[in-house]
Amino acid sequence: MVVIAILIKRLVKILKSESRPGQIALGFVTGMTLGFISLKTLIALPLVIFVILVRVNIASVLFSYLLFRLISYFIYPVLNRIGYFFLVELDSLRPLWTKLYSIDLVPYTRFNNTLIFGSLVISVLLAIPLYIAVKKLVIGYREKYEEKIKKWKIVKIFSGSRLIKWVSGLKNIGA
Secondary structure, eight states: OHHHHHHHHHHHHHHHSSSOHHHHHHHHHHHHHHHHSOTTSTTHHHHHHHHHHSOOOHHHHHHHHHHHHHHHHHSHHHHHHHHHIIIIIOGGGHHHHHHHHTSSSGGGGTTTSHHHHHHHHHHHHHHHHHHHHHHHHHHHIIIIIHHHHHTOHHHHHHHHOHHHHHHHHGGGTTO
């Protein structure tokens, strides 16, 4: 219960941050991609560099990464099947995969892993719709719901909870 409350508090903090809606949405999409693919691949490196170089909301990257990492465990069979379809069943693409695999750094992307490739395909397909949806959500929250939600009793309870403040304060230890 405390973990859920902290995640909700973090999400609200992201929505209320000074970041522009596009920065939050871009961070969310980047986190989604990192959450679906393995961080042990070379595919993750350009995404991490992207986060460092481009002005995105880092909190939304981390929140989205954790969310989609969790989701990915439940949909592994689907991701694996999609990767298998593209890498194995589409014979017309086999020469392309062979050519890519012979390039020096490309095998380190692990694109030939059906799970990773399926995750990459889903990430690409979801990127634009997710960006648009998150951007609209942030704008809608800020314009219509922020003041209303602040007045909810449950929000006041969680905002004033000593346990929530204590657990949230743990991140400041050693800072």
